[in-house]
Amino acid sequence: MMIFVAGSMSVQPAHIDEFEAAVAAMVDGVREEDGCIHYSLLVENRAAGLVNVLEMWESEEKLKTHLQTAGTQAFFGRFGPLMTGMNVQVYDALNPRGVPL
Numbered sequence: 476m477m478i479f480v481a482g483s484m485s486v487q488p489a490h491i492d493e494f495e496a497a498v499a500a501m502v503d504g505v506r507e508e509d510g511c512i513h514y515s516l517l518v519e520n521r522a523a524g525l526v527n528v529l530e531m532w533e534s535e536e537k538l539k540t541h542l543q544t545a546g547t548q549a550f551f552g553r554f555g556p557l558m559t560g561m562n563v564q565v566y567d568a569l570n571p572r573g574v575p576l
Contacts, residue, residue, distance in 0.1 A: 477512070477571065478538060480530035482563035484516075488524040490557045497554065501546055508544070510537025528563050535565065 486494045498516045505514045513531035532538040541547055 476534060477568040478532050478535055479566040479568055480528060480532070480538065480563060481566060482528050482561070483519070484526045484528060484558055484563060485560040486524040486526060486554065487557045487559060488522060490554075491518060491521050491524050491526075494518075494524075494526070494554055494557070497550060501550060504546065505541065508537075508541055510534060511541065524559065531568075538565070 495518050502514060502516075505511060510533040511530075512533060513529065515527075515529050517527045517529075519525045519527050530538070532541070
């Protein structure tokens with residue numbers, strides 16, 4: 476079952492440029508991981524340190540594998556202490572379909 480990871484996180488504003496550079500350095504590699512369909516961490520409000528999170532994975536198992544990679548562990552080891560909040564959830568995609576335009 477395809478899943479989404481979505482929500483927001485807050486990083487201390489003094490470190491948002493460093494955070495954004497680290498994301499840019501790792502994003503292509505994450506997108507190449509087995510099971511990754513979409514991956515983005517986008518700074519929405521630099522002054523507040525607000526970051527939007529949107530990921531799509533083929534399965535929860537593939538997401539769990541991603542979360543255990545050395546790169547992901549190092550990223551959260553580096554930026555976890557600089558995060559002031561996180562509201563991110565995993566959602567099951569039970570009935571995906573195109574946008575009815």
